[in-house]
Each structure stands twice: as structure tokens, then as C-alpha cells.
Amino acid sequence: MITLRKILTIAWKDVRRTFTDRNLMLIMLAAPLAISTIIGVTFGGVAQGAAPVTDIPVAVVNLDEGTGGTNYGNIVTGILAPLPSDETGADPLEQTGNFNLDALTDSGIEAQNFVCPQSAEVTSGGAMQTSDASLDELLEGVRVTTPEEARAGVESGLYAVAVIIPATFSADVGYTPTDQTLTPTTIEVYADPNKPIATSIVRSIVEQVAVRLSTGNVTLSSVLTPVIPPANPNPLLILSVAGSQAFAQGISCTFEGVGSPILIDQQTVEGDEFVFNPLVVIGSAQAIFFALFTANGSASGTIDERKNGTLQRMAITPTPLVAILTGKLLSTFLNVLFQLFFLMVALTLVNTLIYGRLEFIWGSNIPLVLFMLFTIALGTTGLGAITAAASRNSEQANTFGSIIAIFSAVLGGAFGFQLGGGFQYLSVVYWGSNAFNKLANGNNDVLLNALVLTLFGAVTFGIAFVIFARRLKD
Amino acid sequence: MTAMVEVRGLKKTFNRSDGTPVHAVKGVTFDINKGEIFSLLGPNGAGKSTTIGMISGLVTPSEGEARIGGFSITKQAMQAKTLIGVVPQDIALYPQLSPRQNLDFFGRMYGLGGAELKKGIDEVIEFIDLKDRQNDRIDTFSGGMKRRVNIGVGLLHKPQLVYMDEPTVGVDPQSRRRILDTVFRMRDEYNMTVLYTTHLMEESQELSDRVAIIDHGEIIAMGTQVELMAQAGEEDRLVLIVTGNAPESLITTLGAVAGVTKAVREPAVEDADETRISIYAKSGRTTLPDVLRAANGSNATVSSVTVKEPDLETLFLNLTGRALRD
Numbered sequence: 092m093i094t095l096r097k098i099l100t101i102a103w104k105d106v107r108r109t110f111t112d113r114n115l116m117l118i119m120l121a122a123p124l125a126i127s128t129i130i131g132v133t134f135g136g137v138a139q140g141a142a143p144v145t146d147i148p149v150a151v152v153n154l155d156e157g158t159g160g161t162n163y164g165n166i167v168t169g170i171l172a173p174l175p176s177d178e179t180g181a182d183p184l185e186q187t188g189n190f191n192l193d194a195l196t197d198s199g200i201e202a203q204n205f206v207c208p209q210s211a212e213v214t215s216g217g218a219m220q221t222s223d224a225s226l227d228e229l230l231e232g233v234r235v236t237t238p239e240e241a242r243a244g245v246e247s248g249l250y251a252v253a254v255i256i257p258a259t260f261s262a263d264v265g266y267t268p269t270d271q272t273l274t275p276t277t278i279e280v281y282a283d284p285n286k287p288i289a290t291s292i293v294r295s296i297v298e299q300v301a302v303r304l305s306t307g308n309v310t311l312s313s314v315l316t317p318v319i320p321p322a323n324p325n326p327l328l329i330l331s332v333a334g335s336q337a338f339a340q341g342i343s344c345t346f347e348g349v350g351s352p353i354l355i356d357q358q359t360v361e362g363d364e365f366v367f368n369p370l371v372v373i374g375s376a377q378a379i380f381f382a383l384f385t386a387n388g389s390a391s392g393t394i395d396e397r398k399n400g401t402l403q404r405m406a407i408t409p410t411p412l413v414a415i416l417t418g419k420l421l422s423t424f425l426n427v428l429f430q431l432f433f434l435m436v437a438l439t440l441v442n443t444l445i446y447g448r449l450e451f452i453w454g455s456n457i458p459l460v461l462f463m464l465f466t467i468a469l470g471t472t473g474l475g476a477i478t479a480a481a482s483r484n485s486e487q488a489n490t491f492g493s494i495i496a497i498f499s500a501v502l503g504g505a506f507g508f509q510l511g512g513g514f515q516y517l518s519v520v521y522w523g524s525n526a527f528n529k530l531a532n533g534n535n536d537v538l539l540n541a542l543v544l545t546l547f548g549a550v551t552f553g554i555a556f557v558i559f560a561r562r563l564k565d
Numbered sequence: 566m567t568a569m570v571e572v573r574g575l576k577k578t579f580n581r582s583d584g585t586p587v588h589a590v591k592g593v594t595f596d597i598n599k600g601e602i603f604s605l606l607g608p609n610g611a612g613k614s615t616t617i618g619m620i621s622g623l624v625t626p627s628e629g630e631a632r633i634g635g636f637s638i639t640k641q642a643m644q645a646k647t648l649i650g651v652v653p654q655d656i657a658l659y660p661q662l663s664p665r666q667n668l669d670f671f672g673r674m675y676g677l678g679g680a681e682l683k684k685g686i687d688e689v690i691e692f693i694d695l696k697d698r699q700n701d702r703i704d705t706f707s708g709g710m711k712r713r714v715n716i717g718v719g720l721l722h723k724p725q726l727v728y729m730d731e732p733t734v735g736v737d738p739q740s741r742r743r744i745l746d747t748v749f750r751m752r753d754e755y756n757m758t759v760l761y762t763t764h765l766m767e768e769s770q771e772l773s774d775r776v777a778i779i780d781h782g783e784i785i786a787m788g789t790q791v792e793l794m795a796q797a798g799e800e801d802r803l804v805l806i807v808t809g810n811a812p813e814s815l816i817t818t819l820g821a822v823a824g825v826t827k828a829v830r831e832p833a834v835e836d837a838d839e840t841r842i843s844i845y846a847k848s849g850r851t852t853l854p855d856v857l858r859a860a861n862g863s864n865a866t867v868s869s870v871t872v873k874e875p876d877l878e879t880l881f882l883n884l885t886g887r888a889l890r891d
Contacts, residue, residue, distance in 0.1 A: 093676055096673070096678075097673065097674060097676075100670065100673045100674065101674075104659075104662075104670050108659065108661055108662070111661075112661065399655075399657065400653050400655050400656070400657030401657050401658065401659060403623055403653065403657065404651070404653065404657040404671065404718070405671075405674055406622075406623055407621050407622065407623055407646060407649065407651045408646060408671065408674035408675050409642075409643040409644075409646040409647045409675065409676065410674050411643075
């Protein structure tokens with residue numbers, strides 16, 4: 092009992108020293124948070140500027156059979172993979188939607204100017220101000236006939252992403268006076284998991300188009316329904332309504348971002364359903380990457396304490412060597428665990444700020460998330476501890492630790508790409524971020540990740556312990 | 566008297582990276598009595614710190630045994646360690662923490678807690694006279710203040726035996742005086758036994774009830790000051806400094822003066838245009854005028870003369886042929 096208390100005293104002393112050191116806090120928390128946030132903002136569909144990626148190869152399959160002369164699939168296809176004739180600068184939504192404001196104004200009825208209070212983006216006539224001008228540079232869209240061909244192209248590396256629009260797309264989301272029901276539908280985004288940033292960009296564009304399409308229909312429906320009996324769709328009545336202020340307001344506001352009944356079903360080559368959130372994918376990998384530095388630095392603290400004489404001072408007290416080492420390694424583990432926990436919470440808050448909705452981005456299975464946090468901290472600490480134990484001094488430990496952390500991060504996809512070829516399995520960053528990605532997508536099958544991380548952590552911890560003990564006895 | 570420390574044939578051999586053994590301590594044996602201030606005096610590298618390391622349980626002896634308060638430091642380490650407080654040579658504190666926080670941490674390592682720990686910390690803070698700075702970070706302290714905290718940590722659990730390993734190294738005279746006074750207070754107010762290592766003869770002479778002189782890992786002399794002076798030969802030493810390189814005939818002349826037992830040329834000081842001559846005599850002060858007359862008669866220019874009564878330095882010189890500070 093007394094020994095346990097001493098172990099906790101040693102661990103608590105180190106944890107307190109770590110979390111009261113402002114410089115360390117900058118490295119441990121602020122840096123990964125800043126990097127993840129920048130990536131999140133840049134690739135999360137929020138940034139309006141050009142992305143630092145160009146010519147993303149996208150295969151687009153439009154199976155949409157259209158309805159009543161309207162084909163929403165063409166709109167999406169026109170945006171992602173425009174034909175030469177489409178590249179005129181005109182907005183495809185204005186040309187092919189089931190409401191065409193130009194047609195209304197040409198008929199002699201002027202829609203009144205109206206700007207929604209929340210938005211300065213929508214102007215006269217409700218034409219959308221899109222960032223489509225940059226899409227030509229961003230995307231290298233190719234129209235493909237069949238889903239099989241598109242998926243095979245992604246698997247072979249020809250395309251980064253395949254976008255597959257279902258046959259019932261227009262029928263599901265289109266509004267007609269006789270069919271005012273909006274049926275949830277799905278656009279499939281089939282992606283190469285090794286190209287998460289490209290996937291994020293394409294998904295973001297598809298999502299934006301989908302939201303705008305569907306909200307346009309929802310608002311049009313809400314405006315017209317009270318005045319037009321579904322059984323008697325009189326074109327003259329429609330035109331007169333279209334000229335009214337209420338209609339202009341309704342049309343303008345259709346382009347405000349609200350919920351969409353169109354789901355983006357993202358699949359990876361491996362077959363997992365996968366919703367890409369850069370804060371989850373990059374954020375978790377960055378968190379583990381920086382946790383590796385913490386683990387290494389914290390474990391190197393044992394070497395520093397030996398150099399400064401405080402370790403010997405502890406050893407002179409009636410405290411067994413095993414307890415001292417256990418306390419030191421426990422503090423390393425706790426430092427990493429708390430760092431990961433804070434980063435997970437902080438990334439959730441960042442996600443809230445970016446997307447404007449409070450959402451726990453790591454999935455709904457909180458106990459499993461916490462358990463994975465524990466195993467990741469164990470694996471990360473083990474790697475840091477063994478690196479420090481095998482080093483002659485803390486300078487050497489920091490150098491080796493940095494090299495190992497960067498290798499792990501590259502292999503594990505912390506910088507937006509993975510080398511693949513099975514090398515990623517050598518990285519704790521991969522096993523950890525992969526588990527968080529699964530959990531974030533509602534996939535609780537993280538047993539293998541937990542096993543690998545726990546075993547790796549236990550073995551490396553054990554070896555580090557023995558090496559440290561031998562060195563301290565010398 | 567009851568022995569607080571019993572050391573028997575302690576040896577420590579290290580291996581260099583090329584495998585050659587280094588015999589740091591070659592079998593030292595001594596006792597320290599309860600309430601005694603015992604000095605281990607020797608030049609740098611003599612084996613003082615290794616000896617302390619072994620009897621504090623930090624360094625495993627290659628051979629021999631040490632018992633603290635009757636407990637073997639190797640077989641009953643935990644019991645022995647509760648009796649020991651150590652003040653290491655270098656500052657061994659957490660610089661980011663305050664004196665209070667350092668004391669709190671190490672106090673808990675000794676198993677203290679609650680009101681007992683708080684009271685102990687208050688007493689130590691008072692003892693080392695750092696009440697005003699008790700909550701400031703150590704890395705904002707002067708060297709002397711850090712030394713005082715370093716000592717305080719070693720005293721917190723009220724040990725029966727305190728090892729102080731060259732605690733005045735690199736300390737200004739004022740702080741040094743304060744540390745030496747602290748050692749007396751530890752014995753007089755708390756009845757602690759003190760094992761004090763130093764390479765400074767003056768400190769050893771001022772503090773110690775008994776002294777052991779250690780050189781090349783061996784104890785070459787041990788006893789009270791009086792006993793050691795007797796070993797030194799009870800002769801005074803006159804140190805004569807003459808300008809230029811004195812001829813050998815001057816050394817012979819000075820050695821032949823009545824009352825002088827021998828005259829020795831000391832190693833030359835680099836870049837100094839002078840010669841130091843040690844002259845041993847039963848009574849230095851009585852012999853001094855004759856020595857000066859003899860030097861004058863040999864046309865030597867005497868720039869300085871000092872009369873030194875027998876001391877540990879003399880003893881060390883007699884035993885090893887080297888000065889303590891060489």
C-alpha cells in the first residue's frame with residue numbers, strides 16, 4: 092500500500108510538472124490541434140479558397156433516369172465532370188433544375204430582389220455564387236458508364252474517387268406539383284482510403300451540391316404547397332406566384348445551408364463504409380504522432396533525472412527500485428493518455444466551431460473510445476519508453492524518438508497519405524487512427540487494433556523496464 | 566560508544582569500457598559513533614563519493630559490508646535507508662518546483678504524509694531560513710539558497726545519520742559559513758550523526774570529531790585531531806619563499822640551521838619566478854630568526870615566510886608526498 096502510494100506520488104509529480112510547463116503544452120496540445128484544425132478547415136468543405144491539390148482524378152457515373160424532363164444527375168455530373176460545352180461559366184443548376192428563374196423572368200414576371208438576412212452570398216434571382224471557377228483546376232472529372240468500371244478504376248489507382256449517382260436520384264429529390272414527397276436517396280462516393288484529402292475534397296463538393304439541390308426543392312415546396320392544390324397544377328397560377336415577393340424570398344433562401352435528404356455513402360476500396368472527416372482522420376493521426384513525442388520526452392525524463400541526481404536521491408529513500416521505475420513509466424503513460432484525451436475533446440470542439448453543430452466526432456460508443464484511448468496510450472508509451480531506454484542520453488533519445496515518430500506518422504497517414512504496401516501495419520499511428528476512424532463511422536470492430544496496441548505496448552514497456560532497471564543498478 | 570555506522574572491508578571495482586578494472590575503493594573499514602561528526606578527507610577522485618554511495622545503498626559493493634544502525638545496507642536496505650538522510654554533492658532538486666514542493670515530494674518518498682509531513686516541511690523551511698522564498702521556483706534561487714534546500718531535503722525525515730558529500734563545493738564564503746553552522750546544529754539540536762566528505766582540510770579540522778584520510782581508495786590515516794597531529798610528527802613547518810631559482814646550496818644551508826630537522830624544495834609553481842622551501846622544526850617561531858639569517862647569508866631574497874603548526878595538510882603531505890589540492 093505504501094509502495095503504491097509512492098508510485099502514484101512519483102507519477103503525479105511528473106504529470107503535474109508536464110502539464111504546468113507552458114512550452115510543453117504548446118508542443119503537446121496547441122501544435123497538433125492547430126495542424127488538425129488547418130487541415131480540417133482546408134479540406135472540410137468549409138474553406139472557399141482553392142485547395143492546395145489539383146487535378147484530382149474523379150470518375151462520375153450518372154445512372155439517373157430523370158423525371159419529367161429534369162435530370163439532377165446531369166447537374167452533379169456537369170459540375171464534377173463538365174463536357175467542353177458545359178465549361179461556359181454558366182451555372183448548371185440554373186440550366187437544368189426543375190425551377191429556372193431565367194425562364195420565369197423571361198416570361199415577363201420579374202422576381203424581386205431579395206437577400207436572406209443570414210447570407211450575402213445569394214443575389215438577384217437566387218443564382219448561386221459558387222466556387223465552381225476553381226473546380227476545373229481542382230478536379231479531373233471523367234464520365235464513366237458503369238459503376239463497376241468506376242470502382243475498378245479507383246482500385247487500380249486510375250481514379251482517386253468514383254461518384255455514382257443512382258437511377259432514382261431525380262425521382263427521389265425532384266419536386267413536382269403532383270409529387271411533393273422527398274425521398275431520401277444516396278450518392279455513392281467510392282474512394283481510395285490512401286487518398287483521404289482528395290476524397291475529402293470530392294465528397295465536400297458532392298455534399299455541397301446535394302444540399303443545395305435538395306434545399307431548393309424543399310423550400311420551393313413549402314412556398315408553393317399552400318397556394319397550389321396538388322390536384323390542379325395551373326401554370327398561370329404558378330407564374331403569378333413566382334412573381335410575388337414571397338416566392339422570390341423563398342427561392343433566394345433555398346440556397347441557405349440546411350439539412351439534406353441526400354446521403355453521401357462513402358465506401359472505401361476495402362469495402363468499409365466510411366465517412367471522411369479530416370478532423371477524425373488527420374486529427375487522430377496527428378494526436379498520436381505528437382503523443383509519440385510526449386512519450387519519448389517523458390520517458391527520457393528518467394535519463395534526465397539520473398543526470399540531475401534526483402533519481403539517485405529517490406533511490407536513496409526507502410523506495411524499491413521497481414516502484415521508482417513503475418512510477419516513472421506510469422507518469423509517461425498518464426501524460427500521453429491525458430494529452431490524447433484533451434486532443435480528442437478539443438478536436439470535437441474544433442469540429443463544432445467549423446461545422447456549427449455540436450457533435451462528438453469519435454462515434455457513439457464512448458466506453459470503447461475510452462478503451463481505445465487507453466490502448467493507444469499504452470502502445471505509444473511503450474514505443475517512447477523503449478526508445479529512451481535504449482539511448483545513452485536524453486539528447487540521443489530525442490533524436491531517435493523524433494525519427495521513429497516521423498516514420499510512424501508517415502506510415503500511419505498523419506500527413507494525409509499512406510505509403511500502403513503493408514508498411515502501415517508497422518505504425519502505432521496507423522493502428523490508433525484506424526481504430527478512431529472506425530469508431531467515428533460507427534464501426535466497433537476494433538478488437539484487432541486494441542490487441543496489436545496492447546501487445547505492442549506491453550512488450551515494449553517490459554523491455555524498457557528491464558533496460559532501465561539494469562542501467563540504474565550500474 | 567555505540568556505532569551508528571559499521572563499515573567492513575568495502576570494495577568497489579568498476580570496469581572501463583575497454584574491460585580494464587578500476588579499483589575505486591580498495592577495502593575501507595571504519596566505524597562512526599552516534600552523535601559524532603566524522604569527516605572523510607581526501608583529494609578529488611580519492612573514493613569518498615563511491616564510499617558514500619555504497620553505504621547509502623546507491624552503489625552495490627563489490628565486496629565487504631556496511632551496517633547502519635545495525636541494519637545491513639545490502640540485506641536490509643529499506644530499514645537502513647529510513648535512518649539515512651543524504652545531501653548529495655550536486656544539487657539534486659526539481660528546479661521547476663518550489664522548496665515546499667520538493668520537500669513534499671521527497672518527504673512522501675520517505676513515507677511521510679498528512680500533518681506530520683506538513684509540520685516537518687515547516688520546520689525544515691525554518692531551519693534552512695527560506696520562509697520568504699518557500700513557494701518560489703528553485704530555478705530562480707542563488708547557488709547558496711539551492712544548497713540550503715538541498716540540505717533541507719536530506720533532513721526532512723529526521724534521519725539519525727546524515728551523509729553530506731562535499732556540500733560547500735562552489736559556494737561563496739558566506740553560504741559556506743552557514744552550511745558549516747548547519748552541520749553543528751544538526752548534531753547539537755537534533756543529535757544527528759554526520760558523515761561529512763571534503764577535500765578541504767580547514768573544513769575537516771573545524772567540523773570533525775574524528776577524521777579518516779582517504780587516498781586512492783584506501784584509508785591512510787584515521788583518528789581524532791590530536792591523534793592525527795601526533796601522526797604528523799608534531800613539527801612546525803616554515804614555508805619560505807625566495808625570489809628566483811634558489812641554488813641547492815641554500816637548501817643545504819637551511820637544513821643545517823640549529824633546530825631544523827629538514828629543508829625540502831617544494832614543486833615549482835608554473836610561471837612563478839620564486840622557490841618555495843618547506844623547513845621542518847620542533848619550534849618554528851624560535852627557529853625563524855636563525856633561518857632568516859642563514860638565508861641572508863646565502864644572498865637569498867626572502868619575499869615571504871609563513872609558520873605552519875602541524876595540520877592535516879602536513880599529515881597528508883607526510884603520508885603521500887602530495888598536497889591535498891594537487
